[in-house]
Amino acid sequence: MLNQKQKEAYVKDGYVILPNVISTKDLYGMQNEIDKWIEESKSYQDNYGKTKNGKARFDLEKGHTATQPKLRRVANPTDISEAFRNVLFRGPAIDAIVDLIGPDIKFHHCKLNIKLPGMETRVDYHQDQPFDMHTNDDHLTLLVLLDDMNEENGCLKVLKGSHLGPRYSHYDGDQFVGKVSEEIQQICRRDSSNIEGSAGDICLMHTWCLHGGKANLSQKPRRMLICDYTSADNYPLMPPIVPADETGKIVAGKASRNVRFREGVLELPEHYKSDSFFGAQGQKGTEKEAM
Ligand SMILES: O=C(O)CCC(=O)C(=O)O
Numbered sequence: 579m580l581n582q583k584q585k586e587a588y589v590k591d592g593y594v595i596l597p598n599v600i601s602t603k604d605l606y607g608m609q610n611e612i613d614k615w616i617e618e619s620k621s622y623q624d625n626y627g628k629t630k631n632g633k634a635r636f637d638l639e640k641g642h643t644a645t646q647p648k649l650r651r652v653a654n655p656t657d658i659s660e661a662f663r664n665v666l667f668r669g670p671a672i673d674a675i676v677d678l679i680g681p682d683i684k685f686h687h688c689k690l691n692i693k694l695p696g697m698e699t700r701v702d703y704h705q706d707q708p709f710d711m712h713t714n715d716d717h718l719t720l721l722v723l724l725d726d727m728n729e730e731n732g733c734l735k736v737l738k739g740s741h742l743g744p745r746y747s748h749y750d751g752d753q754f755v756g757k758v759s760e761e762i763q764q765i766c767r768r769d770s771s772n773i774e775g776s777a778g779d780i781c782l783m784h785t786w787c788l789h790g791g792k793a794n795l796s797q798k799p800r801r802m803l804i805c806d807y808t809s810a811d812n813y814p815l816m817p818p819i820v821p822a823d824e825t826g827k828i829v830a831g832k833a834s835r836n837v838r839f840r841e842g843v844l845e846l847p848e849h850y851k852s853d854s855f856f857g858a859q860g861q862k863g864t865e866k867e868a869m
Contacts, residue, residue: 592741607661682810682831693794703790716809741784754848
């Protein structure tokens, strides 16, 4: 599905944007689910809904009300929606992933990030694998744009080439904070590239790419689906922080009983207490015991 130039861009830059991959039908299916979830969130004051590890599935930004709903994250929408399973377990996005880390592909977990007008949620710069360490680096994050996305509505920003190293600590002293140090944040804020595009585009990003995003300062929503996949012979070194009902599901090719290792020393994360990683990064939500 990817041409040679697109494959080379992924190897060199650590990410590649592919336009118009998700069908209008699939896009509407997911957007309709989100509209329903936002409507439903109006009857809650605190995070709600249970996931496999007991944390809340629906994570609300501080200040959420029925008149101004601030649903900022849904953990593993594939657990509760066929519309999301349709896009993340089969179809063109999976074909594209096969081209980069295939032929055998395993689903790890997914989440939906929602930045509605008036919300303050931002994402501090981080790499993805430090949240879910694995035995090798054939591991990528699929980003599905559910709205047109640009600088104004809080697009994702990626530091080109950062997947080539170093692997940064995501600790501050003894505490796992899910982001890199302020010194590296500053470099990222200065030098990162915008991931901009239209609803239905996808971006495939290497697990060690530094990335983050500002708050939505526009009047347009910015909804983005995020999903982690690995090659089948890449094994997690710890239980997932955001476990899905189908973590480990083979979505292309076949399972492998071989484990492929890389050399090196890795720093394991701590399972944070908050319902989502925004709490670990220091952005409090509505949950009673936010970190
Ligand atoms: O929503 C964004 O802008 C970035 C998302 C992200 O990097 C994450 O949630 O890990």
